[in-house]
Amino acid sequence: MISKKVVITGHFGVGKTSLFNRFITNTFNEKYLTTIGVRVDKKSVIVNGEEISLIIWDLAGEVSQEKVPRSYFLGASAIIYVFDLSRPATFSRLEDDLVYINSVLPNVLIRKVGNKKDLVSDQTLKDIRAQTQPHFFTSARTGENVEELFEGIARKLLRPFSNPE
Amino acid sequence: MGTTGSTQDKILLERLRDALLSKDRQSVAEVKHIVESKEELSKRINPIITAHMKELEENFPAPYIEVVQKIVDQRMRQKQDELINILYPRLGLLIRKYINNEFRLLRERLDQVLKESYSYLRFWKRKTADEIIIDLRPSIVEEVYIISHESGLLLGSASSTETADKDMIAGMLTAIKAFVEDAFKRTDEELRGIQYGNYEIMVHNFFNYYIALAIAGTISEQERDELAEKILAFAARELNHDLQQPEPAFYAHMQKELDAYFIKPYKALPQ
16 A cells, blocks of 8 residues: 655644544544644545555644754655634745745645634635635534545545646 | 561660670679678678777777766666665675674783783683673564655564554654754764663664664663674665665565564574
8 A cells, every 4th residue: 555644734733733633533622732743643545446545744833844853844745734714823924834845845745724714704714715825724623624635635646647736 | 677676676785785784793793692691791791890899999988988977877866776775784784794893803802811811710600791681681573664764654564563553653763763863963863772661672774764673672782783784684685776666565575574584583582
């Protein structure tokens, strides 16, 4: 079976570990426990009858991606950049962070994800969509779009040229 | 009348042809003979080929060296990882052998000095620290992993015990390794082991992968050296090619080889 490394990164407290837990174990914890260093887990996804194992690295949050140990990114096939829809400070550096990630991993698959969708209004979502052009708005609490996010990545990693962005 | 004239013209033309082309026809026949006779053909062509070969041999570097160099450079760049994977364990083995030999000589010299200085001690049967350690608790290789340096993806594994998911172990081990190497800003140093209680993870780094052995029990320096040598020999034999995207059959093959090489010999030992 094919295995691919997927890294979840972003600012502190944006819900990276909650997305990770929701996808891996389908659970959600209301308590905030900061991630120290990194957590690694895996989940197999079946896309059109083909199985892929996603080895997911949930990184500790940092205000800037340049502060994340570079070696954590190396060898990744996809990056999930998570920001908190209810805290604009968590996506104020989004473009700079993505430029940095691209410099470490040219041509890597990147997914911009606005999390905590359940906490903001539709108007706020509309404004943020225009500002950040995310691939997904998710809610780790309700599970909305979490499966879709990871399955989309799995599909793209298995068939890089089959689906349009 | 007309027909008779035409026939005479033909005869005359043929005679004229014979007269004019006889030498050419003879030459054509000779050439045909040469071409059709292998022996004759070789007699004439071989000196030409030999002369060309000699010229090429003498003048080869001038016109072709750049092209050849370019091809070699390109090929080496493409196969860089593969070449390093071949050379890395072999160099390691050479260096290890040299160091071991120097240590052996040093130990012999020390023994000699001690023997001469404290000759009365020869009556005592003394055990070395290594021997005492081995007597206390023999070490067992329980698990072995081959892991990609950058991605932390598992390239192969074998185990004598039930453990957590191997992909997760490979990922976390790589993350810990990356953290330690990054945190202390020692870019020229690499993590070589993790110890907890009577358990040790021995890490041996190669160019784009590393091998980790999970060892239960206390390991002596001599055993550590022997295992390191074993790892190098295994890498030189089994991992001397590009490991960026191994075929699915590679994992099964690695499991079998790692089990036979590292795990089974320990299963055979009395516990």
